[in-house]
Amino acid sequence: SQQGEEDPQALSIQEGENATMNCSYKTSINNLQWYRQNSGRGLVHLILIRSNEREKHSGRLRVTLDTSKKSSSLLITASRAADTASYFCATALASGGSYIPTFGRGTSLIVHP
Amino acid sequence: DSGVTQTPKHLITATGQRVTLRCSPRSGDLSVYWYQQSLDQGLQFLIQYYNGEERAKGNILERFSAQQFPDLHSELNLSSLELGDSALYFCASSVTVADYGYTFGSGTRLTVV
Numbered sequence: 033s034q035q036g037e038e039d040p041q042a043l044s045i046q047e048g049e050n051a052t053m054n055c056s057y058k059t060s061i062n063n064l065q066w067y068r069q070n071s072g073r074g075l076v077h078l079i080l081i082r083s084n085e086r087e088k089h090s091g092r093l094r095v096t097l098d099t100s101k102k103s104s105s106l107l108i109t110a111s112r113a114a115d116t117a118s119y120f121c122a123t124a125l126a127s128g129g130s131y132i133p134t135f136g137r138g139t140s141l142i143v144h145p
Numbered sequence: 146d147s148g149v150t151q152t153p154k155h156l157i158t159a160t161g162q163r164v165t166l167r168c169s170p171r172s173g174d175l176s177v178y179w180y181q182q183s184l185d186q187g188l189q190f191l192i193q194y195y196n197g198e199e200r201a202k203g204n205i206l207e208r209f210s211a212q213q214f215p216d217l218h219s220e221l222n223l224s225s226l227e228l229g230d231s232a233l234y235f236c237a238s239s240v241t242v243a244d245y246g247y248t249f250g251s252g253t254r255l256t257v258v
Contacts, residue, residue: 062244074147074235074249075188120188124244127201130193131244133178133237137187 036064036121036136044142051108053139055121056101062124064097064104069118069138078106078119113145148172149238149250157256163224166253170217170238176200177219178239178247179211183232194219195242226257 036057045051057064063082067075081088081097081104088095094107108115118138124131148171158164170177179191181204190203194213205211208226213219223230237249 065245065247067249072233072252072254074149074251075237076147076249077247080245122247126244127193130176130195130200130242132190132193132201132203133244133247134190135188 036123036134038119038121038136038139040139041137042140042142044144045111046144047111047113049111049143051111051115051141051143053106053119053141055104055106055136057104057121057123058102059123059125061099064095065122065124065133066093066095066104066106067120067122067135069120071117075120108141111141111143113143115141116143117141147248147250149174149236149248151234151236151250151253153253154251155254155256157258158226160226160228160257162226162257163222164226164255166221166223166234166236166255168219168221168236168238168250170219170236171248174238174240174248175217176239176242177213177217178237179205179219179221180235180237181232182235182252183229188235191221193242200242223255228257231255231257 039054066078120138150169176195191205193201211221233252235252
């Protein structure tokens with residue numbers, strides 16, 4: 033089952049515009065992570081936000097977390113064609129003494145030059 | 146290069162066959178996670194190993210098995226392959242079983258014909 037669900041499923045914008053993706057999750061978390069996947073490639077970790085943080089920045093990325101609503105958003109500012117990729121949120125579910133990163137279905141972002 | 150090595154990158158095989166996918170974790174990482182990514186199911190967790198022992202199991206079919214060897218590399222064995230097993234198979238590694246710090250390989254694309 034999916035722990036996180038991203039919204040929208042697909043997003044198409046022009047270069048220079050901002051892109052906002054949302055993620056909802058079901059259980060309480062210690063942190064939430066965002067990953068990027070270029071077509072057919074591996075996932076690359078972008079940013080981690082802890083449950084006691086409300087906002088975090090990394091370059092052109094801004095992540096917010098609202099634990100009361102069990103939701104997070106990823107904002108990419110001044111998007112570039114190279115930002116075209118799928119973006120996933122992930123939370124780590126406790127399982128048998130381990131934590132298992134569990135992903136939503138992702139948001140497919142297309143940035144037109 | 147993420148430091149997690151998966152081989153082969155591509156594999157084409159016939160239904161009913163058996164294949165082995167290999168993952169070498171990042172140097173120093175003791176934990177390995179296997180995922181299956183298909184268009185309709187998203188990124189599904191299969192199984193996790195930590196320092197040679199199975200720690201968590203997800204939606205892994207009985208036809209699939211895995212192990213982690215003393216040198217910490219892991220193999221995922223898929224048998225009696227069906228068309229529906231066609232997917233990208235990823236492995237990720239982390240230092241411990243904590244809820245952060247996952248590094249993904251670039252995946253093996255399996256096509257069953």
